[in-house]
Amino acid sequence: MLKPPQHTSVLIVGAGPSGLMMAAQLLRYGIQPVIIDSKPGPTSQSKALAVQARSLEMYRQMGMVEKALEEGKKAKGLAYYKEGEHLAELDLDQIGDQQTLYPYILLYPQSKNERLLLNFLTQAACPVYWQTSLVSLRQLGAKSQARLQIADQTYQITCDYVIGADGAHSMVRKQMGMHFSGDTYKHKFFLADVKLRSVIDDQLISLYIDKRGFAGFFPLPETDSFRIVASLPDELENDESPTLDAVLPALKSVTKKDLQVEKVNWFTTYKLHHRMATQFNEGNCFLVGDAAHIHSPVGGQGMNTGLQDAYNLAWKLAAVINGQIVPNILDSYAEERMPVAKQLLNTTDRVFNVVTSRTWFGNILKKYVVPRVLKFGWEKEGTRNFFFKRASQIGISYRDSKLSLSLGRPTEIKAGDRLPYLEIFDEKKKTKTDLHSWCAKPGFTLLTFGHVQESFLFTIAKWLTQDYNGAINFFHLPYSPANQKVFDVLQIPEGTRKVVIVRPDMHIGYLNDLIDIGMMNNYLRNVVGFKTP
Structure with a gap:
C-alpha cells in the first residue's frame, strides 16, 4: 500500500474522468499531484458513454486521441x-463536417476513458492512491490540511490546493460547507450493458417512448452490444433488487420488439438528479465534474463537462503554482464554468422532462410535435449546426470572461470563443497542418496572420523569449491562396493583418487587427496577470 507524502502542491480527491483529467493536465505542466480514490481500483462499470468532439480535441492535444x-x-x-x-431518424454521420476534426459523437464508455487517462498518468510515473478516503479537510491560512484513511491507517497531508472531483456526494464539497442545490427526478431508472440478438441497429442511438416511460439503446463498440437506459416499471419502483429479467417485459412493451438478451454485463437501478453547487470554490478548494454539477443524461454532456472543467482549471492552477501568473486568475474558473453548468442544467432538465412526461399533453407532444420538429428542423443546415455546436461543446464561449479582449473591427469570431478548427498550409515547412496542431504545446500560443515584415516577426519572437521565457508559443501564417479559407473565416481582408492570442485550453483570449507589442504585453500583464520577470 502506497504511503502519501506529507505535503503536495495539489491534492485531487476522486479518480474518475474529471480527477484523472485534472491530474493529466497538471502533469503536462510539470506538476506532480497526489490523486486519491476510495475505490479499490478503476471500475469497469460506468454510466457515461458519449465522448463529444471538444473532448476528442483535448485528447488530441494530449497525444492520445x-x-x-x-x-x-x-x-x-x-x-x-x-x-x-418509427417516427424520425436523424443522420449524425459527419454532422459537424468542417467544424472539427471529429464531426460526430463517439460512443466510448467512461471506464475506457478512465483507462486512457490512467495510462497517461502511468507514463508520467504518477500513481493513484486507491482505497484511500478523505476523512476530513480544513483550511489553514493559504494551505489545507487533509486527513486520509488508508486501510486501518490515518495520514495527515498538507496541500496548497485541493480539487474535489469526488462526485455527487463530494466530501470536499461537504467539508467546505458548499451547498448543492437542486432536486431529484421522481421516477427510478435502470441501466444495463447487454448483448442482444440483432433486432436493433447497433449503428444507431435508438430512443423508444410510450405512455409508461422511455428506453434508450446506445450502441457499444462491441457488435450487437448496447447500453440501455430506461424507466423502471412502476410496479418495480419499491423493489430493492430488480433484475433485467424483471424489467424485460416492460422493455419489450416499450420497443414492441422481441428482445433476446444473449449476455448481461451489468445491470443497476438508480435515481437521477439535477443539482449544482452554489459556488465552485472555497478558498484554495475547487470543485470539478459531478462534485460541482449533476444533471440528466440527455445529450451525453455530463462526463464531457467534467473533463472541460478540469481542462479550464488546470492550466490556470499550473501557471499560479509555477509562478508565471498571479493567483487572481483562479477566480476566472467559476466565472467561466458556472454559467456553462447552469445553462446545461436548464437545457437538459427541460428536454428530459419532455421525454419522461406521462401527462396527456406530454404524450401528444412526443407523438405529434417532437417528430415533426426533428424531421423538418433537421433538414435545415442551421438547425444541424446549432445542435452539433451545443452537443459537441465546441460552441461553448467565454466572451464575457475578464480574460477575453476583442479589439479592432467587429467580427463573428470573438475573444472567448474556441479557436476554430482550420486546416492550413504551413508555408515555412511546406506541409499541411491545422491551427489546433499549432496550439498543441502547453502554454499560450500567439498567432499572427497576413503580411508582416520578417524583421518584426523576429522582434516579436525575441520579446516573447526575453519576457515570457517559453510560456508563449509563436506561429505566423502569411497570406497565400492556399490559405484563403483561413483568412475568410477569421475575416482578415486582403492586405490587412491580425493577431490572436490563444489560451492553453484553445479558447481565444485576445484578438486585434493591430499587431502591437505594447498592446499584447498589456493584455498578458494586466488582463491575464503574467508576472514581470
Missing part, C-alpha cells in the same frame, strides 16, 4: 420511436 478512436464507435444516427412506430 488515436486510442479512443480505435476503441470507440461513431454513432451513425438517432432513431425516434413512439409506441413502437
Whole structure:
C-alpha cells in the first residue's frame, strides 16, 4: 500500500474522468499531484458513454486521441420511436463536417476513458492512491490540511490546493460547507450493458417512448452490444433488487420488439438528479465534474463537462503554482464554468422532462410535435449546426470572461470563443497542418496572420523569449491562396493583418487587427496577470 507524502502542491480527491483529467493536465505542466480514490481500483462499470468532439480535441492535444478512436464507435444516427412506430431518424454521420476534426459523437464508455487517462498518468510515473478516503479537510491560512484513511491507517497531508472531483456526494464539497442545490427526478431508472440478438441497429442511438416511460439503446463498440437506459416499471419502483429479467417485459412493451438478451454485463437501478453547487470554490478548494454539477443524461454532456472543467482549471492552477501568473486568475474558473453548468442544467432538465412526461399533453407532444420538429428542423443546415455546436461543446464561449479582449473591427469570431478548427498550409515547412496542431504545446500560443515584415516577426519572437521565457508559443501564417479559407473565416481582408492570442485550453483570449507589442504585453500583464520577470 502506497504511503502519501506529507505535503503536495495539489491534492485531487476522486479518480474518475474529471480527477484523472485534472491530474493529466497538471502533469503536462510539470506538476506532480497526489490523486486519491476510495475505490479499490478503476471500475469497469460506468454510466457515461458519449465522448463529444471538444473532448476528442483535448485528447488530441494530449497525444492520445488515436486510442479512443480505435476503441470507440461513431454513432451513425438517432432513431425516434413512439409506441413502437418509427417516427424520425436523424443522420449524425459527419454532422459537424468542417467544424472539427471529429464531426460526430463517439460512443466510448467512461471506464475506457478512465483507462486512457490512467495510462497517461502511468507514463508520467504518477500513481493513484486507491482505497484511500478523505476523512476530513480544513483550511489553514493559504494551505489545507487533509486527513486520509488508508486501510486501518490515518495520514495527515498538507496541500496548497485541493480539487474535489469526488462526485455527487463530494466530501470536499461537504467539508467546505458548499451547498448543492437542486432536486431529484421522481421516477427510478435502470441501466444495463447487454448483448442482444440483432433486432436493433447497433449503428444507431435508438430512443423508444410510450405512455409508461422511455428506453434508450446506445450502441457499444462491441457488435450487437448496447447500453440501455430506461424507466423502471412502476410496479418495480419499491423493489430493492430488480433484475433485467424483471424489467424485460416492460422493455419489450416499450420497443414492441422481441428482445433476446444473449449476455448481461451489468445491470443497476438508480435515481437521477439535477443539482449544482452554489459556488465552485472555497478558498484554495475547487470543485470539478459531478462534485460541482449533476444533471440528466440527455445529450451525453455530463462526463464531457467534467473533463472541460478540469481542462479550464488546470492550466490556470499550473501557471499560479509555477509562478508565471498571479493567483487572481483562479477566480476566472467559476466565472467561466458556472454559467456553462447552469445553462446545461436548464437545457437538459427541460428536454428530459419532455421525454419522461406521462401527462396527456406530454404524450401528444412526443407523438405529434417532437417528430415533426426533428424531421423538418433537421433538414435545415442551421438547425444541424446549432445542435452539433451545443452537443459537441465546441460552441461553448467565454466572451464575457475578464480574460477575453476583442479589439479592432467587429467580427463573428470573438475573444472567448474556441479557436476554430482550420486546416492550413504551413508555408515555412511546406506541409499541411491545422491551427489546433499549432496550439498543441502547453502554454499560450500567439498567432499572427497576413503580411508582416520578417524583421518584426523576429522582434516579436525575441520579446516573447526575453519576457515570457517559453510560456508563449509563436506561429505566423502569411497570406497565400492556399490559405484563403483561413483568412475568410477569421475575416482578415486582403492586405490587412491580425493577431490572436490563444489560451492553453484553445479558447481565444485576445484578438486585434493591430499587431502591437505594447498592446499584447498589456493584455498578458494586466488582463491575464503574467508576472514581470
